Amino acid sequence: MRALTDLRWNNVGALSALSLAVGLWWLSAPSVAQKAQGKAPPPVPVKVAPVVVQDQALSLSAVGQVQASQQAVVRARIEGLLTEVRFTEGQVVRQGQVLARLDDRSLRAQVAQAQGELRRLQAQLDLAQLELQRTQGLVAASAVSTQQRDQQQAQVAQLQAQVQSQQASLSQAQTQLSYTVITAPFTGRVGLRQVDVGNVVRPTDAQGIVTLVQTQPLVVVFHAPQTRLADVRRATQQAGGAVVTVAEREGGPILARGRLQSTDNAVDAGSGTLKLKAELAPSGDRLWPGQFVTVDLSTGAMPGALTLPAKAVQRGLRGSVAWRVVQGQAQMVPVQPRWQSDAVVVIEPQPDGLKAGDLVVVDGQSRLKPQASVKVLDGTGAARATRQP
Structure with a gap:
């Protein structure tokens, strides 16, 4: 009996010692929840x-398109056979330079015929004027009647009208003949030839013979949003026009500089933008008409x-x-x-x-x-x- 009592007391002592050890560990070590609560999130990079x-410096950037200051489709002004092309594709030509010729034999014959008819009528007029002078002298001497003098005057006037009409016909024939020589309307660069020698060309041909563009100077057309109209107004008020720079892409090297030339008279209702045009200084062959570029318009400064x-x-x-x-x-x-x-x-x-x-x-x-x-x-x-x- 005493042994059983001693065993119980030994078990109670062991349990007490174990509880004391667990309590000390619990007090000394933080809980899992405490660890999770005290852990800070990692810093954000x-x-x-x-x-x-x-x-x-205040500026307005936009995408623009380079355009020629002048552009023309060179067409024949009369129908005719193309007999000669006197330009090379991509060549720079001067104003008045011959670009092509048409068959002119028929028109030359018409001019010669009109000149001959004019000379005939002029001879008849000269003779009638001499006859009028003699008649006027005879009337003064009462040798002929005034009726004959009036008839002679009418004949002179009639011949003068015929001469004038024939001169107009000759001028028209010469004008038609001049249309067989096709010249450049202004100095510029020609494009690709649209028709070859031996073809019949007409004024109604849509593509014409060749396209001519004036590349010096070039202009660039771009659009400003209506939210930047105040900047555009400041740019237009600058003396000589605001400075414009053109690059092939944003942040790229500057290809040309120029000045703001004009603005459109209204904001486009569809896009909410205002069209602007700037004239560029000569830049060689670094820009081509139709090329899309990045435009930077200087609108002032904010110190x-x-x-x-x-x-x-x-x-x-x-x-x-x-x-x-x-x-x-x-x-x-x-x-x-x-x-x-x-x-x-x-x-x-x-x-x-x-x-x-x-x-x-x-x-x-x-x-x-x-x-x-x-x-x-x-x-x-x-x-x-x-x-x-």
């Missing part, structure tokens, strides 16, 4: 850029502007915001844009807003929330240290 104060990259500005239901990085944390800052382009945004200075030198996020905003921890990456994607205020 972002790329940043500084806010700067600078003299910001001492507070600017940040356009990628840093996000727009939502409550307006525009930017994310500022301060001591490794993200802060959402409202911004009020004054002017913007595809590259930069000029904002209004505000007491609690962005200031020069602030770092704003330009990539990685989608994962940010206020007070989120961030890791700033450099251009290669590696983390870098940031200067803390």
Whole structure:
């Protein structure tokens, strides 16, 4: 009996020791829930850029099309057989230079016939005028009646009218003959020949013989959205026209410069844009009519502007915001844009807003929330240290 009692007391002591050990472990080690609650999320990788104060040049960028200042389809003005082509495709020709000739034998014969008829009538007129002079002398001597003199005067007037009519016929025949020689209406570059020697050409031919374009100077036509009409108005008010630069693509090398020449008289109701035209300085053969280019129109300047990259500005239901990085944390800052382009945004200075030198996020905003921890990456994607205020 005593042995049984001792065994019970031994079991109770063992259980007490085990409970004490479990309690000490529980107090010394944090629970799984406590671990999960105390673990912070990893920092969000972002790329940043500084806010700067600078003299910001204002410009308007658009896609434009290069056009010739003059363009003409060279056609025959009369129907005839094409006998000669005197240009090379792509050649630069001068105004008045002969481009083609038509068969002119029939028209030359008509001119010769009209000249002969004119000489015949002129001879009859000369004879009638001499006869009128003699008749007037005889009338003075009362040798003939005044009726004969009046008849002679009428005959002279009739012959004068016939001579005048024949001169018009001769002029018309000579004009028709001149149409057999096709010349360049202005200095420019010819395109591809549309018809070969031996074909009959007509004034109604849609493609004509060749297309001629004036490539010096060229013009560029582009469109400005109606939201930028204030910028366009400033550009048109600049003396001599606002400066225009043309590049093959955005950010590419400048191919030509020019001046804003004119604007359309109304905004297009379908697209909501205003058409503008600029004349370009001679640029050699770097631009061709019909080529699409990127146009940059200078609309003025904004000195001492507070600017940040356009990628840093996000727009939502409550307006525009930017994310500022301060001591490794993200802060959402409202911004009020004054002017913007595809590259930069000029904002209004505000007491609690962005200031020069602030770092704003330009990539990685989608994962940010206020007070989120961030890791700033450099251009290669590696983390870098940031200067803390």
